Amino acid sequence: MHITALKTYMQRVDDRPRLLVKIETSEGISGWGEAYNHGPDWALPPMLDYLFHQIEGEDPRRVEYLILKLNQQARFPPGALGLAAISAIDHALWDIAGKAAGLPVYMLLGGNVRDRVRIYCGVYTAPDPEAALDQTLQLNQDFGYTAFKLSPYRRDLHNSRWGELVKETGDYFGKIREITPSHFEFAFDAHAKIYEPYQAVQLAAAIAPYDPLFYEEPIRPEHIPAWAELKSKVTVPLATGESLYNRFEFLALLTARGADIIQPDICVVGGVTEMRRIAAIAEAHYVTVAPHNPMGPLATAVNIHFCATQPNFKILEYKPHVHAPWALDPYVPVDGHMQLRPDRPGWGIEIDEKALITEDYIHWERKITKKPDGATAYP
Structure with a gap:
């Protein structure tokens, strides 16, 4: 068996663009993958065309060999788009x-x-407590979710006194704890919007009394010593990793004891092959893995297979999809979990290629936050 073709399909899932990749072989067996949309989405198809020539004619079952080849043929380590x-x-x-x-x-x-x-539902916003109660109860009724992720921000980070935001967040989580079922778990994703680490410590202290599932990415990932100091000062599970790219970056984070939970993205780090290496390093540091997965049904399928095999797996991010017509039989939560499909080879999901004939791309770009003085801030 050898690789004969690589095809790309620019599609969308709900309001986000998604790029699907199909690899064909001489035996008529094809495989599917999903690429992360970092932003310049149309840069990916020509890059994939270029990479295809590095693996054309090869045996596709030599996964380790081929991924090493793609990484090593570059003079410098691949960046976000390459990975x-x-x-x-x-x-x-x-x-x-x-x-x-x-x-x-x-x-x-x-x-x-x-x-x-096990999965949690990414809500991502901070709905009023009564609305959060209604939403989480409905998700529990429909899919069995008992874990959810909210935003810790109830107001603009830059247009008011920081202490007001911190108090409001603490009061907000306290109210949610008061009115929702006691077994529900809530994580908070700060989206790397906080520049000053001491503020991240203050926000962690505000939610700590109410037992968050984890506190995700309050600061940027680049400066590892800041993460080590942050973790030493908070009393809640600290999670990060969606913006890190390979095992070497995660090794630096883990060696510094900078996180309790890591969140690598299987569509960012180089796929299952690199994801397993990262998770093994985390396991040796007594750190669990909660994969970052705001992606489509195909990426979710890939994640499920990884999570099923990883001893230090904690929980998987997942948000129900409304529009993904190319996924004929996506994995759907049952009792707050994704069930395995032992009778289906590969990823266990069928792709409707007829639905891919029509390009269903939607443009999306991250909004840049502006401070009151006109300066930009992390969104």
């Missing part, structure tokens, strides 16, 4: 390997260590 492209190729290669063997991918990774994969 997004390599991730999608990695996914497609594993899909082919599973289908060729007649097995789900998780069986090729050593087999499942759990029978199902």
